[in-house]
Amino acid sequence: MLIFLLRRLMQACFVMICISVISFAVQDRLGDPVQQMVGLTVSQDERNQLREELGLNDSFLSQYFRFAKGAIQGDLGTSYYYKQPTLEVIFQKVPATLELAFCAIILVILVATPCGVLAAIKPKHPVSRLLMIISSIGLSVPIFIVAIFMVYFFSIEWSLAPSFGRGQTIEVFAIWDSGLFTKDGLHHLLLPSLSLAIALMPIFIRLIRAEMMEVLQSEYIRFAWSKGLSAPRIYFIHALKNTMLPVITVGGIQAGTLVAYTILTETIFQWPGMGFLFMDAVSRVDTPLISAYLMVVGAMFVITNTLVDVIYGLVNPTVRLASHGS
Numbered sequence: 001m002l003i004f005l006l007r008r009l010m011q012a013c014f015v016m017i018c019i020s021v022i023s024f025a026v027q028d029r030l031g032d033p034v035q036q037m038v039g040l041t042v043s044q045d046e047r048n049q050l051r052e053e054l055g056l057n058d059s060f061l062s063q064y065f066r067f068a069k070g071a072i073q074g075d076l077g078t079s080y081y082y083k084q085p086t087l088e089v090i091f092q093k094v095p096a097t098l099e100l101a102f103c104a105i106i107l108v109i110l111v112a113t114p115c116g117v118l119a120a121i122k123p124k125h126p127v128s129r130l131l132m133i134i135s136s137i138g139l140s141v142p143i144f145i146v147a148i149f150m151v152y153f154f155s156i157e158w159s160l161a162p163s164f165g166r167g168q169t170i171e172v173f174a175i176w177d178s179g180l181f182t183k184d185g186l187h188h189l190l191l192p193s194l195s196l197a198i199a200l201m202p203i204f205i206r207l208i209r210a211e212m213m214e215v216l217q218s219e220y221i222r223f224a225w226s227k228g229l230s231a232p233r234i235y236f237i238h239a240l241k242n243t244m245l246p247v248i249t250v251g252g253i254q255a256g257t258l259v260a261y262t263i264l265t266e267t268i269f270q271w272p273g274m275g276f277l278f279m280d281a282v283s284r285v286d287t288p289l290i291s292a293y294l295m296v297v298g299a300m301f302v303i304t305n306t307l308v309d310v311i312y313g314l315v316n317p318t319v320r321l322a323s324h325g326s
Contacts (some may be wrong), residue, residue, distance in 0.1 A: 008309050012302045016295075019302075020071060023294035024064050027287040035285075037080050067291070076295060077288030081281075086292035090274060095176050096166055097273035100265070101258040103180075103193035104200065105251075112201045113240075116208025120216065121235060123209075131205060138202035143261055147195040147268040154191055161190045164270035192269040199261055200254055207250060211243040218242075252308035259297050 034047050034056070051057055055066065070076060076086045119128040155163035167188030169177040179185020215221065216239055224234045263275035270276065274293065281289040 005310060008306050012306045015302050016298065019298035020068060020295060021064070023291045023298065024067050025060075026294070027291060030282065030285050030287060030290065033080055033285045033287050071295065076292035079281075079286055079289045081284050081286045081289070086289045087296075089289060090277065090292060090296055093272060093274045093277045095178065096271060097259065097262055097266070097275065099178065099180055099189065100193055100196060100262060100271060100273060101255070103189055104196035104258060105255065107193060107197035108200050108204055111197070112204035113208060115201075116205045117212060117235060117240060119205065119209040120212035123213065132209075135202035135205045138198060139206075143195065143199040144264045144268060146198050147192075147265055150191050150195050151268065162188050163191060166272055192265050192271050195269075196258065196261055196265050200258075203254065204247065204251070207247055208243060211246055212239055215239045215242050248311075249308055252304055252311075255304055259300055 034050050034054070038047060038050065055063060058066075067077065074087070078084065079086050079089050082089050115131050118125075119131050122128050151163045154160045165188055166185065167179050168182045168184040169179045170181055170185075172178045172181070179189055221234060221239055224238050229238075259274065262271075262273060263278060265271065266273045266275035267279050274297075278290065278293045280286075281293065
């Protein structure tokens with residue numbers, strides 16, 4: 001197990017190095033940050049001096065090694081616009097994004113699990129067929145289309161929920177401003193979390209259905225029927241429990257992709273999270289903040305995938321054996 005863990009950690013470190021190179025390299029493709037930082041009346045000499053002070057005239061390798069050295073020490077630079085360390089700016093927005101992702105995951109669990117189980121138990125039932133049709137459509141429709149329609153109908157036409165902002169928040173544990181504990185905060189959270197959940201529900205409905213249909217054909221399920229166990233116990237205790245292992249694996253990976261999905265969702269709903277901050281940084285050519293965001297999101301993906309691999313290796317020893325044999 002120790003060798004398995006060390007190999008995963010080494011792979012994670014290598015991936016983070018690649019992410020750091022890519023995130024730093026994109027800076028040169030986003031425009032001139034000095035032009036965004038100064039006014040039109042600033043002379044060319046002053047612009048050149050500012051570029052020299054920021055180290056923008058140094059070679060790419062010099063700039064990257066300076067960036068990598070700071071990253072190892074937990075310093076990803078200072079935002080040109082906010083004049084604060086980039087990690088501080090990002091971490092101020094993390095609570096909003098995590099709350100959005102958390103509520104979306106809860107909605108996915110509450111909806112996708114019973115729908116997937118129903119579609120597996122009665123695959124030829126009209127409701128099951130309808131669920132499969134809806135999930136197929138859901139896989140093909142982009143998330144921003146869903147979000148736009150939700151804004152139009154639920155906010156503009158029916159006035160059921162607000163379409164922008166985070167609403168009222170309260171301080172939790174002196175470090176977290178949360179909207180989960182206020183009525184207005186939950187009201188504002190409804191549409192963005194629902195649109196984000198709709199993007200993931202079709203995947204999990206189809207996955208749970210496919211895995212559970214396979215489990216229901218196994219010998220131990222037939223033995224459970226022969227023992228006279230009740231149908232709910234067989235379906236939700238024995239079958240669903242063994243269905244969840246691949247679902248949890250995919251779910252861990254999809255949890256990382258939620259951060260990517262939130263860019264579109266937060267932009268449409270003007271949700272003050274990491275995704276909205278990233279789009280704002282791109283429009284201002286705030287290259288240190290852009291690089292820091294890519295590093296943080298990359299780290300989230302790497303940590304999530306590494307944890308999923310480790311947990312899967314603990315639950316299923318054959319993964320570790322296959323890894324050692326490769």
